[in-house]
Amino acid sequence: MGPPKGALTGREVFLRCDRPVMKRESATRFSVSLPPSLLKQLDQMTREKSYDNRSLAIADMIRAHLVEHRQSFGEDEIAGTITLVYDHHKMHVQETLTDIQHDHHDLIVSALHVHLDHHNCLEVLVVRGKAARIKKIADELIAAKGVKHGKLTVTTTGKDLPT
Ligand code: NI
Secondary structure (H helix, E strand, C coil): CCCCCCCCCHHHHHHHHCCCCCCCCCCCCCCCCCCHHHHHHHHHHHHHCCCCCHHHHHHHHHHHHHHHHHCCCCCCEEEEEEEEEEECCCCCHHHHHHHHHHHCCCCEEEEEEEECCCCEEEEEEEEEEEHHHHHHHHHHHHHCCCEEEEEEEEECCCCCCCC
């Protein structure tokens, strides 16, 4: 079941947040050959994920792959988050993480620190910059002694990615 009539879907919210508003392109039709069983599963996923039609589902899949593909090209600008969990009682972990962040302050847009319990801290850094540098700082932070778990999640800055 889709959203009620008049309600905002995620797509509309995204378009509203995306400034300056990109001129909407007209759609180009192209044909693709698929085994019928694959097409059946695609249509099932399209329904399960509440897309209005398979073109919208396929367009999102293409965009997701483009974002992933661009991560491997160091000069492209990406945005993302680095999530870290660590025990702040462990020797020097906090200083090490702070030092690394200060060394790359131009990449870090925002930081959120949550004291999970007496020992554990959760830090979420919002990062933006060239893919290779983001990957490097994420690797350094995640590998720092005392970090229990870390993860880089990469997304797009939204530029050059048509809706
Ligand atoms: Ni804390």
